[in-house]
Amino acid sequence: MSKITIRELAKELGIAVSTVSKALRDSHEISSETKAKVLEVATRLNYIPNLYASSLRRQKSRTIAVVIPEVADSFFSIAINGIEEVAREKGYHVLIYLSHESLARETEILNEFKSGRVDGLMISVTSETCSGTHITEAMNSGLPVVFFDRICEDIQAARVITDDFESSYTATRHLLENGCRQPVFLSISSNLSINQKREAGFLKALGEAGIQTDKGRIIQCTGNDEEIAMQILHLLQNPERPDGLIASVEKLVPPVYMACQQTGCRIPEDLRVVGFTNLPAAPILNPALTTVTQPAFEIGKTAAALLFKGIEKAGFDLSKEIQVVRSRLMKRASSGA
């Protein structure tokens, strides 16, 4: 039960520690008989190698870090599922860090990785992150990095993203085809490249439909949850209220629905709604929400697989890798489909 070291294994077997070490790592220079014997005793004594000793020696930790703004969000939590699945197959451990949309916090977190704490990093940046010097610094220290979903445009690094521009364009066209003339786009930050793309897709569809794009079509929702709720409430109370709405992130969906309940604004009759979200509850909302559903699990898996390639394949240049996994528009009642 107590901690057993490689030294004790060696003593038990009557051979040298180095032999045991090699046998355990399945080295080709050890005879298969010896390997078998070592393995047998190791399992019998329930030997578990000390990861820290190994990490110190090999400068490898078999651990990766996942840095995300928030975990209580269906996109990120499902993405973690994908990441964890791949990590487990590969025998890696997963450290989770939440930046809570704070650049300062994100910087602080990344700074710790310079010491070799992790072998790789997967990150979805905060809405405050414009420049990425804290990230490039970590990369320069030799850390393989993969961005997923929320990338940093100005950093040349591996990216796993979805087709934000196209899916937003498609969603907007869907609204327009259902009769919207004054749709708005609810954003949480224009720093975020995914938001810029979603906004661009939205505006392109508007432009093609001959709808003015200059006056308040894009609305920044800032502040805490209550402030955002108030902002949305005001929007819908306004006499010139929109007749269509795209919620660009999941957390905007409840306040939109609540504001409609409070103002008597009917979905979809008065306001057609589409949300970027992976909420399993989307089909059972009142009314069922039309969503741009991102391939969260796939993105997590793909990004993790890419990272491990970067970690394990010598000479593999991660920085040029860009993978796009497509989102799907799921039409439901909220858009009057």
Added chain:
Amino acid sequence: MSKITIRELAKELGIAVSTVSKALRDSHEISSETKAKVLEVATRLNYIPNLYASSLRRQKSRTIAVVIPEVADSFFSIAINGIEEVAREKGYHVLIYLSHESLARETEILNEFKSGRVDGLMISVTSETCSGTHITEAMNSGLPVVFFDRICEDIQAARVITDDFESSYTATRHLLENGCRQPVFLSISSNLSINQKREAGFLKALGEAGIQTDKGRIIQCTGNDEEIAMQILHLLQNPERPDGLIASVEKLVPPVYMACQQTGCRIPEDLRVVGFTNLPAAPILNPALTTVTQPAFEIGKTAAALLFKGIEKAGFDLSKEIQVVRSRLMKRASSGA
């Protein structure tokens, strides 16, 4: 930028490594002048201590493990928020492991902790976990353990839970007071102590109301998502269908609502529904869902705080700690409130 060691710091300063080490750890046996000098050079050279060397030497990793069945669930993801917050304050790192409701997987995960990989463990067990020998084994190796939410009754260990019996009893009474005569309780596993308590609270309320508790009032939902959906569909298609329902876990909510849509069963007229869930979307479902809302964030924080006390306070006996944080019944339209 490159990795700088304590040895180089010492050389730069012209003092011994041990002095540097002690200064960095703010030891009382180092003069404040020396400390200041060391700190200055350390920050100037951007020294980041090698965690693995330190962990190997001190047998402490400043890392904790969180083992949960699933992360794409609002209770667990919010609990992680609470855990992460406390961990960050304490300067600890958080490893996440998903057991996916598999005892085998859970056992495999815990086995790795015996080598001293983490300083403490927070766990919410799988629905397959009846006996906890894999957990006691880890505990016996000296690992501080805190259970949260899904505990193991037969293990004497720290627990942070909610009032499952009482909240289920209250929820059931609420259904009965609104006219239910044939409520059912949807469960995913009777192994789980939280489910047993919730079932017991349900049955007690039924008993007090003079309702028979022997015939199929408690329904085990097993299998994958589709199978569960089919099972619930059959339940509602049955001529003797229930007039009230408690969904004991979040993932049962969507299939219940979907089945109602498909069968034309109206909530709350034909079926009054209560769900154990922290879904932010509960108020905007069709109709708004009455929930037993668990204090997920509080549970996470409390459990983490307890674990750190167990890790850091010498002689503190974690195993006797039991903390109960109360859930709240949020009455909404689905129960006909």
Added chain:
DNA sequence: TTGAAAGCGCTAACAC
């Protein structure tokens, strides 16, 4: 094919 020995970077006795 196996073994001896030198560290990985840090900490904690123990000396000075």
Added chain:
DNA sequence: GTGTTAGCGCTTTCAA
């Protein structure tokens, strides 16, 4: 108050 030194448990030359 500061320095010297012996490891923590493991991996990896290099020698046998």
